[in-house]
Amino acid sequence: MRLSKPRIPPLADADMTADQLAAVEPLRSGKLGVLNIFRTLAHAPKALDRFNTWGGYVLSRRNDLPAREREIVILRVGYLCKSGYEFTQHTRIGLDSGLTAAEIEAIKRGADAGWSAGDAALIRATDELHKDHFISDATWAELGRHFTTKQCMDVVFTTGQYTQVSMILNSFGVQLDAGQTLDPELKGY
Incomplete structure (x- = not known):
């Protein structure tokens, strides 16, 4: 790990705005849940939404790599x-x-x-x-x-x-x- 503590702390649900909660909501039902990366990116909820769209392609069956x-x-x-x-x-x-x-x-x-x-x-x-x-x-x-x-x-x-x-x-x-x-x-x- 490059840093021993976060520069941008992950957000607890109780500290999230309505937009931030909406951005992490789709992750709750996923296999991994709302990980620290997503709780951190929730500081920028619109970016998190787009990040998840592209990342979803890369990790999906639409990516033709097995x-x-x-x-x-x-x-x-x-x-x-x-x-x-x-x-x-x-x-x-x-x-x-x-x-x-x-x-x-x-x-x-x-x-x-x-x-x-x-x-x-x-x-x-x-x-x-x-x-x-x-x-x-x-x-x-x-x-x-x-x-x-x-x-x-x-x-x-x-x-x-x-x-x-x-x-x-x-x-x-x-x-x-x-x-x-x-x-x-x-x-x-």
């Missing part, structure tokens, strides 16, 4: 951005989406950590987008050998969304939700 492959991208972004909150949340989601604990550990090591060619291409594409905001011709071609054009687009959309999420989490100082444990490699970031 859930496991999507989580490889998200976890790699979280790790590269040194976002302890993001990596922690998506470790659980990744496990639920078919990744193993060993694979999640290997995500931190990169594309040459014993992955299949398709998985390695996802990690390379994510690394290139993180470093240069561009996927090289060679990596794009390799992605195309394993994924459809729409899935390749969704790699870029997912990387972009979770880069933004990581910037938000890191800069606002969003702290882990109750019961979560930070990956030791992300302590002090």
